[in-house]
Amino acid sequence: MTDLLAARTQMALSLGFHIVFAVIGIGMPALMVLAERKWLKTGDPVWLDLAKRWSKGTAILFAVGAVSGTVLSFELGLLWPKFMEYAGPIIGMPFSLEGFAFFTEAIFLGIYLYGWTKLSPTAHWWAGVAVMVSGTVSGIFVVFANAWMNAPTGFEIVNGLPTNIDPIAAMLNPASFHQALHMTLAAFATTGIAVAGIHAWMLRKNPQDVFHRSALHVALLVAIPASLLQPISGDISAKFVAKYQPAKLAAMEGQFETERGAPLRIGGIPNEATRETPYSLEIPKALSFLAFADLDAEVKGLEAFPEEDWPPVAITHFAFQVMVGLGTLMMLASLWVLVLWWRKREVAESRPLLTFLALLTPAGFIAVEAGWVVTEVGRQPWIVYGFMRTKDALTPMPGLVYPLIGITLLYCFLGVVVAYLLWAQILKTKPMTQEMRVP
């Protein structure tokens, strides 16, 4: 394994690991806050029980999110020192603001988790709101930094060095808005669907359980709006990619030829050698329409770019299909729930829907991972699109495969432990509504 490949794999692994916890860190506070709000309003202890059990899981997940995030902030330098030297002054701004947002989040999470009996119920609820807001804001700032890698603005290159830096323009680059929107929605949709799925699974065994019914209800309140908006926001993202990163769009779609009225491909296996994407279902002219809102617009194929500037086509295409496919399923599940609600029927009484939701439990996480693969792998061979190649950012340190092995083992271990703890501590234990003290 070359050092470059090892470093890329390590980065992908660390980010792919962190994003799971980041998504939960953004989504779960919303669920807890909603449940606690219901408790404040109704006094029904089932809501308090729910908020407490969720916050217990969140505490475990947050800790792993925080340590894996800390690893990332060092890893950016350990693996890509030249990128950080180049980009630090330009995108340091969102990172510094993100630092403060994390800080606020960590503080209020501490207050929230350990302060059930130390604060008045209203003050406690507001601490939860503070966690939710600061978690979302921190996610947005990190994504701004990533958006700059896709749409680098706010500087000029003079003699090979970035000059005339404008950190504000860099932070608010053309990719910032849609990436932040899409990511934030993804976090809420993912968490909402996952939690709904877990409780739907429990309800399949015992449809009358009030605890799980309440949980499912709150989770769906978060999941439905987000998963309905997600395809729309994805379309905004795709239009951006079409305009600013045509090679990425071509890879996403397995489009090798430049053509007018390009079809949308569903499935298929792009072959870089033969420059074809066989076995796909083609919807005529749909890609031109989706990308440029014009049935006959010209879509650049990969042939328009030198081969050294191609991203890995098959991975990008496959990941894109996975994300869109799962997004569609999540949207369908949400519509199904809305139909039942509209007909005044209980979700818990529709066994097929419960099964569907339970099957979708991991869908959001897979879609998030796939989406990031589209963004990051699709940007290759660039680390800063059009300005700096990934290989030029690499650390001179040799033997990078060893840290890769180390971090892989470490994260596998942590993953197993977290899964076990959540299962043993939360899923397996009985809700404690019965014996609960009301503070």
Added chain:
Amino acid sequence: MTLAYVLAGVTMLALNAYVLLGGADFGAGVWDLFARGPRAARQRAAIEEGIGPIWEANHVWVILVVVLLFTCFPPVYAHLSVALHIPISLLLVGIVLRGSAFTFRAYDSTKSPVQKYWGRIFSISSTITPILLGVCVGALVSGALALPVGGDFLATYLRPWLTPFAFAIGGLTLAVFAFLAAVYLCVEVHEQELQEDFRRMAIAAAIAVGAFAGIALLLGSRDRLPVMGSLLTQPWALPFQLVTAVLAVTAIGALLTRRYRLARLAAAAQVSALMWGWALAQAPYLVPGVHTIESAAAPAITLRLVSYGLVGGACVLMPSLWYLFRVFKSDSMSAFERVDTAEYRRPKGE
């Protein structure tokens, strides 16, 4: 005084906060490892309760340091990341294991032997991580990182930090963290017996701090490190040494006479003085012999915006931190309760 100097100072302040708060968390983990005798279980429980609610926030300081470093002094961040790749990677393993094991232990209420292993992982990584942190600082201070990067592997990636001096600083860091933790715990526990235990630990750690500082000084002078030169000859050197000495004596004296609040104040001040002495001795260099504050600084506009960001951030952060400490550190720790007091009990007498 330029903005670059101000921001270097702020970065140092954040590091200072990390040492005083996060460092004490590490130190508490060290005492968890060394908890012995009839009250070992109670000592561990007190340690865990002291860390609980605020440990997460305490560790964000290091992120602030890193972020400030790569935003305001990017070449320094890049240089350190390359030259100290190996110890920093090991340090990260320690940070990950420690942070997650602490939480896993707290939430693993299966009361099984597994929980004991979390405790072990927590305390062992709490002990190793500060040493590695100190080794990184020691390597930086010693000026060994000035080597041209890209030489042979040994000379570039191992020799700069595999030195007796760097490890002396590692030991010093460990001792300092343990000292801070023991002194803080004296204030936080209210049972007389436990207080006496932690007092004894604090005094032992104070002696270790003195010993490691002496060793580092000796090794540093033997190797004729430039930093040592300025620590001894600069105009501020004498007053600085006097102040540190007075603070150290105050801290020990207060411990001996059981005035714990005074001891806490003096200990924190003494450790801060030690750190600022290092900063002054190394200034204007950030990486001795390679990067100065001026030469490594990001363009003026970045520095200006970051300082606005810092002021804005501080306006959110300071009240929040104040609130956090007020909620959790104001009254007796026995009133402390967890999310799920009903379910969770530390196994007694492990």
